[in-house]
Amino acid sequence: MDRPSHLDKSGRVRMVDVGPKPESDRRAVATVRVLMSNELLKILEDNTLAKGDAIAAARIAGIQAAKRTGTMIPLCHPLPLTYVGIDCEFEHEPPSIRISAETRTCYRTGVEMEALTAAAVAALTIYDMGKSVDRAIIIDQLRLESKSGGTSGDWRRE
Amino acid sequence: MDRPSHLDKSGRVRMVDVGPKPESDRRAVATVRVLMSNELLKILEDNTLAKGDAIAAARIAGIQAAKRTGTMIPLCHPLPLTYVGIDCEFEHEPPSIRISAETRTCYRTGVEMEALTAAAVAALTIYDMGKSVDRAIIIDQLRLESKSGGTSGDWRRE
Amino acid sequence: MDRPSHLDKSGRVRMVDVGPKPESDRRAVATVRVLMSNELLKILEDNTLAKGDAIAAARIAGIQAAKRTGTMIPLCHPLPLTYVGIDCEFEHEPPSIRISAETRTCYRTGVEMEALTAAAVAALTIYDMGKSVDRAIIIDQLRLESKSGGTSGDWRRE
Amino acid sequence: MDRPSHLDKSGRVRMVDVGPKPESDRRAVATVRVLMSNELLKILEDNTLAKGDAIAAARIAGIQAAKRTGTMIPLCHPLPLTYVGIDCEFEHEPPSIRISAETRTCYRTGVEMEALTAAAVAALTIYDMGKSVDRAIIIDQLRLESKSGGTSGDWRRE
Amino acid sequence: MDRPSHLDKSGRVRMVDVGPKPESDRRAVATVRVLMSNELLKILEDNTLAKGDAIAAARIAGIQAAKRTGTMIPLCHPLPLTYVGIDCEFEHEPPSIRISAETRTCYRTGVEMEALTAAAVAALTIYDMGKSVDRAIIIDQLRLESKSGGTSGDWRRE
Amino acid sequence: MDRPSHLDKSGRVRMVDVGPKPESDRRAVATVRVLMSNELLKILEDNTLAKGDAIAAARIAGIQAAKRTGTMIPLCHPLPLTYVGIDCEFEHEPPSIRISAETRTCYRTGVEMEALTAAAVAALTIYDMGKSVDRAIIIDQLRLESKSGGTSGDWRRE
Numbered sequence: 001m002d003r004p005s006h007l008d009k010s011g012r013v014r015m016v017d018v019g020p021k022p023e024s025d026r027r028a029v030a031t032v033r034v035l036m037s038n039e040l041l042k043i044l045e046d047n048t049l050a051k052g053d054a055i056a057a058a059r060i061a062g063i064q065a066a067k068r069t070g071t072m073i074p075l076c077h078p079l080p081l082t083y084v085g086i087d088c089e090f091e092h093e094p095p096s097i098r099i100s101a102e103t104r105t106c107y108r109t110g111v112e113m114e115a116l117t118a119a120a121v122a123a124l125t126i127y128d129m130g131k132s133v134d135r136a137i138i139i140d141q142l143r144l145e146s147k148s149g150g151t152s153g154d155w156r157r158e
Numbered sequence: 159m160d161r162p163s164h165l166d167k168s169g170r171v172r173m174v175d176v177g178p179k180p181e182s183d184r185r186a187v188a189t190v191r192v193l194m195s196n197e198l199l200k201i202l203e204d205n206t207l208a209k210g211d212a213i214a215a216a217r218i219a220g221i222q223a224a225k226r227t228g229t230m231i232p233l234c235h236p237l238p239l240t241y242v243g244i245d246c247e248f249e250h251e252p253p254s255i256r257i258s259a260e261t262r263t264c265y266r267t268g269v270e271m272e273a274l275t276a277a278a279v280a281a282l283t284i285y286d287m288g289k290s291v292d293r294a295i296i297i298d299q300l301r302l303e304s305k306s307g308g309t310s311g312d313w314r315r316e
Numbered sequence: 317m318d319r320p321s322h323l324d325k326s327g328r329v330r331m332v333d334v335g336p337k338p339e340s341d342r343r344a345v346a347t348v349r350v351l352m353s354n355e356l357l358k359i360l361e362d363n364t365l366a367k368g369d370a371i372a373a374a375r376i377a378g379i380q381a382a383k384r385t386g387t388m389i390p391l392c393h394p395l396p397l398t399y400v401g402i403d404c405e406f407e408h409e410p411p412s413i414r415i416s417a418e419t420r421t422c423y424r425t426g427v428e429m430e431a432l433t434a435a436a437v438a439a440l441t442i443y444d445m446g447k448s449v450d451r452a453i454i455i456d457q458l459r460l461e462s463k464s465g466g467t468s469g470d471w472r473r474e
Numbered sequence: 475m476d477r478p479s480h481l482d483k484s485g486r487v488r489m490v491d492v493g494p495k496p497e498s499d500r501r502a503v504a505t506v507r508v509l510m511s512n513e514l515l516k517i518l519e520d521n522t523l524a525k526g527d528a529i530a531a532a533r534i535a536g537i538q539a540a541k542r543t544g545t546m547i548p549l550c551h552p553l554p555l556t557y558v559g560i561d562c563e564f565e566h567e568p569p570s571i572r573i574s575a576e577t578r579t580c581y582r583t584g585v586e587m588e589a590l591t592a593a594a595v596a597a598l599t600i601y602d603m604g605k606s607v608d609r610a611i612i613i614d615q616l617r618l619e620s621k622s623g624g625t626s627g628d629w630r631r632e
Numbered sequence: 633m634d635r636p637s638h639l640d641k642s643g644r645v646r647m648v649d650v651g652p653k654p655e656s657d658r659r660a661v662a663t664v665r666v667l668m669s670n671e672l673l674k675i676l677e678d679n680t681l682a683k684g685d686a687i688a689a690a691r692i693a694g695i696q697a698a699k700r701t702g703t704m705i706p707l708c709h710p711l712p713l714t715y716v717g718i719d720c721e722f723e724h725e726p727p728s729i730r731i732s733a734e735t736r737t738c739y740r741t742g743v744e745m746e747a748l749t750a751a752a753v754a755a756l757t758i759y760d761m762g763k764s765v766d767r768a769i770i771i772d773q774l775r776l777e778s779k780s781g782g783t784s785g786d787w788r789r790e
Numbered sequence: 791m792d793r794p795s796h797l798d799k800s801g802r803v804r805m806v807d808v809g810p811k812p813e814s815d816r817r818a819v820a821t822v823r824v825l826m827s828n829e830l831l832k833i834l835e836d837n838t839l840a841k842g843d844a845i846a847a848a849r850i851a852g853i854q855a856a857k858r859t860g861t862m863i864p865l866c867h868p869l870p871l872t873y874v875g876i877d878c879e880f881e882h883e884p885p886s887i888r889i890s891a892e893t894r895t896c897y898r899t900g901v902e903m904e905a906l907t908a909a910a911v912a913a914l915t916i917y918d919m920g921k922s923v924d925r926a927i928i929i930d931q932l933r934l935e936s937k938s939g940g941t942s943g944d945w946r947r948e
Contacts (some may be wrong), residue, residue, distance in 0.1 A: 012691065013211060013688070013692055016209070017714060017715035019714035025335060032297075051171060051172060052170050052171030052172055053171060053530060056530040056531075056534070057171050057233065057534055059328065059329055060390045060530070061230065061231060061534075063329070063390060063391065064387065064390060065230055070699055072279055072282075073219060073279070073282055073286045074218065074219050074286075074692045074695060075215065076286060077712070078712055078713060079712060080393070080394055080395060081393065081394060082424065083335060104333060112289065113285070113286050116282055116297075120300075121230055128233060128234060129233065135305075135313055136301070137302075138299055138300070138301045139278070139299075139300035140298060140300075141296055141297075142281075143295070143297065144295075171534055172559050173537060173555075173557055173558045175556060175578065176557070177556035183809060214685060214689075218864045221805060221865065222861065225868050228541055232534045232537055236541050236554055238554065238867070239805075240808045240809035240898065241805055241807035262807065264809055266556065329525060330525060330526055348613075367490070368486050369486075369487060372645070372843060373549065373850055375644065375645055377548050377850075379645070380546075380706060381546055383702055384546075384703060388535065388538075388539055389598055389599055390535050396712065397647075398649060398650045398651035421651070428609075429598065432598055432601060432613075433598060436594045437546055437547070440547055440587065440590055440591055441547055443590060444549060444550060447586065451621075452618070452631060453617070454616070455615075456615060457613075458597075458612070458613035458614070458616070459611070459612045460611075486849065486877075487850060489853060489874045492873070493872035493873060493894050493895070545854065545858060548853060551872065552871060581870070646842055648841070683803060684802050684803030684865075685803060693862065693863060696862075704854075704914075705914055706851050707841060707842075707919065708918060744925075745914065745918050748914055749914055752910045752914060752929070755932075756862075756903065756907055756910060757863055759903070759906060760864075760865060760903050767934060767937075767945055768934070768947060770931055771931075772931060774913075774928070774930075774932070775928045779925075787925055789926060
């Protein structure tokens with residue numbers, strides 16, 4: 001990986017100063033799909049996994065991760081989340097669980113990273129719970145679906 | 159999402175008891191691909207992003223996340239990581255960064271979750287650094303590539 | 317433990333959305349009693365414990381725990397505590413230390429969990445400091461005493 | 475609270491040096507009882523609480539807290555937990571939930587604090603989930619039931 | 633260390649109640665100097681250290697530490713940082729790196745501790761990265777340079 | 791700050807792989823001096839500070855920080871500390887508090903960073919406790935004094 005040299009000034013990581021931005025209601029939704037074998041999907045639907053209820057664990061882990069986003073992602077601002085919700089749906093073609101995470105705040109910056117982090121950690125939790133059955137699980141298409149609020153306005157994935 | 163009822167016994171989350179397992183050298187490699195616009199890829203290759211060096215930030219965030227896996231994933235055992243390494247490569251078809259995370263320990267349980275968590279948080283960091291240029295970034299195909307050590311033996315993705 | 321089955325919708329953990337609530341001054345007081353042997357109580361009163369000043373350690377641990385409540389209790393909202401105070405009193409019938417924790421904020425949700433968590437961790441710290449003298453310590457009657465502020469109004473234990 | 479003066483030497487908090495102790499298998503069990511109204515107990519048994527499955531949340535919060543004991547209790551040694559398990563039982567006289575937490579390690583020091591912390595945080599989580607129904611919940615009789623392993627030998631509450 | 637006895641009241645740690653203070657824009661700048669051998673300074677200037685880019689690591693570690701100040705310093709209030717920036721400069725007489733950390737918030741209390749903590753952890757990171765070359769590194773003159781905002785007004789080191 | 795360009799290989803941060811190193815007893819001592827006004831020193835000696843016992847708070851904060859070193863310093867390995875001790879001494883010429891932190895482990899890598907981090911956070915805590923009296927406090931000469939154990943052998947500052 002060959003990258004050009006730069007003065008320190010240009011390569012230096014820096015947090016954006018959100019002080020001058022007004023507080024406003026923000027919302028973001030992120031989704032991810034956890035692809036797995038039919039065998040594991042059936043066990044999760046039947047809720048008969050030896051390690052326990054993977055869906056409940058994934059939801060709680062996702063909510064807790066959203067609250068810790070600011071300590072995990074280097075340039076994220078810590079912010080007062082007013083809501084985090086995680087939804088999980090079983091899908092069969094292909095066999096998978098679709099996770100959707102929604103985050104909200106009333107603050108000077110958006111909550112996209114919190115939604116993405118919540119979805120990612122919920123998906124990692126399903127991997128952890130199911131890996132003794134299927135180690136080949138793939139966490140696929142983690143992405144922002146929509147966000148609203150803030151000076152940059154609303155955005156929705158096409 | 160309709161799931162059958164169960165006695166508490168079967169749905170109850172429980173950590174696996176790794177006490178009886180012997181310590182052994184363990185290693186795991188996980189990868190993920192961060193899909194982005196050509197415009198953002200060029201900025202990252204040139205290292206001219208306004209927020210600073212996204213690749214350096216992603217590597218450090220990934221390493222730090224690996225060390226905190228046990229506090230993020232509910233049933234993960236805390237373990238003494240002996241090595242974490244993160245590699246990033248620019249790819250052009252499609253425009254993307256490929257992240258590879260390797261973790262090692264000498265302990266009673268494997269380090270797959272640590273490798274996956276490191277790769278996920280490195281990818282999330284690239285999203286965070288690049289989102290002002292391209293909000294549609296997709297974190298794709300997060301998966302275990304290989305693991306070695308332990309009673310279940312070696313495993314490699316086909 | 318036999319519990320009826322439910323659609324996922326009804327069993328799903330969800331954070332309350334506090335976004336629509338106005339900020340207001342909130343306050344909560346929680347107490348707990350740490351029951352111990354006369355021997356340990358005397359050592360603590362004399363401040364001659366081998367591990368050091370248990371009361372000072374308990375106070376600081378309680379304050380620090382209050383600040384981390386949002387990362388420990390799954391559905392708690394992170395919030396900006398404006399005050400945490402811990403009081404300890406020696407009692408002799410029965411031999412015990414009574415801990416009182418007060419928390420305050422100006423925010424959209426209450427600080428009851430912060431007061432309870434502070435009192436709990438202060439009590440656990442006294443257990444930890446004193447356990448080489450008395451392993452049978454009991455942490456008793458951890459409870460909310462009062463709270464004020466917010467739409468649900470004031471509350472005081474009868 | 476009047477305590478005699480001391481030279482710094484005697485009041486100074488100090489971690490016990492566990493370096494000279496051999497590693498051995500350790501186990502601890504702690505219990506706690508969460509006293510509540512009949513109304514709340516029924517809602518929890520029926521698993522119809524608005525905030526979701528309180529028992530699942532309590533178990534996961536307890537497990538995660540056990541892993542963070544070393545960062546919460548000032549003089550606790552960080553240690554590699556090999557097992558954490560949380561059991562919850564509904565009781566009717568008086569209406570309550572009885573929580574039992576078991577922790578294990580193979581290390582130089584015991585896991586009593588980890589078991590007590592897990593039980594405490596599981597109980598606090600039930601408080602948090604149920605407080606909109608019953609704010610007067612009491613967390614009662616948090617205590618060590620037994621421990622085994624280590625030079626001080628086995629201990630069981632009489 | 634001989635200290636006079638006191639009633640518990642006077643020795644008791646207590647958080648200042650910042651609830652009554654108005655929110656206002658706050659800013660603080662702290663600096664520190666990392667003294668090292670000419671050999672290590674040259675390696676850092678050439679960016680040829682075996683462990684990688686120490687300056688990038690120091691900046692990110694400092695930013696992340698600023699965000700965790702409230703959980704590290706017992707009586708610090710958690711607060712919503714709106715900006716953290718870290719600058720590093722090479723100096724030759726004596727051979728050293730000068731680190732400057734700036735923090736900002738709009739809140740009821742100041743951000744001096746956040747700036748000092750960021751500078752301290754950035755300096756510790758340089759020690760960690762460079763210690764295989766020079767174990768005698770000295771972290772020198774960590775201090776507040778200026779602060780603005782709040783009822784106590786502006787302050788600048790003479 | 792002008793630094794030459796490098797292939798990614800050479801600038802990339804990487805954790806040292808300590809897996810091949812044998813476990814051995816390690817020890818490190820770090821010191822720091824907190825320079826302050828005569829007025830503040832007298833208040834601390836008399837233990838009459840409004841915020842409470844600064845020395846007790848500093849010791850506990852230092853011990854807790856030592857345990858979290860691995861999550862703060864990017865390339866530090868998490869390790870099982872077997873001992874942390876913090877000593878504080880009042881000095882009068884110049885007026886200051888001298889802090890000494892000792893850390894121990896039996897592991898594959900040294901505990902220098904843990905000792906330095908403990909000393910730094912203890913010093914920052916004294917700053918925080920005393921800053922309302924003297925904002926010009928300087929944290930001076932944070933440095934390793936000695937370390938023992940490991941393949942690189944013993945080291946002592948000359």
